[in-house]
Amino acid sequence: MAVNNPFQAYQQNSVTTASPGDLTLMLYNGSLKFIAIAKKAIQEGNVEVKNTNIQKTQNIVNELMVTLNMDLEVSKNMMALYEYMNRRLIEANIKSDIAILEEVEGYLVEFRDTWKQVIQMNRQKQHTGGQA
Template sequence: MVANNAYQVYQNNSVNTASNGELTLMLYNGCMKFIKQAKKDMEADNFAEKNKNIQKAQNIIQELMITLDAKMDISKQILPLYEYMQYQLKEANIHNDTSKLDEVLGFVTEFRDTWKQVIIKNRQQQYNEGASV
């Protein structure tokens, strides 16, 4: 129980001290986790848990959609992909289709990997700017 409480405190601190970029990365990772769990639930005919995990993944995609900066051109390109992912998650849930979960998982993984590279490049830039001062 104490270890579980300590882990919860650590998780809360991680979220509270994360940059916006790190929070986005956490969202992608969470979405991937829920899609993978939904697939396992689907394969085990545990439809109530499958539904819950797909809804969690959908909520994360919705949050990512809401936080897009409409002023950025890239947002206009990303939004339709997020909408498509939402649709595929809904279809996977209705039809118990693991191939649709796999498709969305592929998109989320690509977004996460790209986002991770952006964070790394930004950190390198900040470090280089700090070193030259």
């Protein structure tokens, strides 16, 4: 099978070979990309692009909710925050409100940055034999 677009092949390989932690990081980054596109669409008055990208962000937040291990107390808190973000995204979509998108964006940036730190700490532990 010939690959017409090497970048697309690279992207596909990066997703299929990523660890679960890296996939979660990709989800956070994707949600932030879609919020940025939605904010720009609101400024430009492009309702269709705004709606599509807010819905993409909602789909990612829903996926993050599904992956939570509800046996952990922190997951219960994360679930409540994800549910709140989803409600705010719906509101931002209805009202075309950039400020609400920026609020959700702030949460997602914090979660992404924290998740990055967790991945880095886990990798350090693996490389030092668990003595980090």
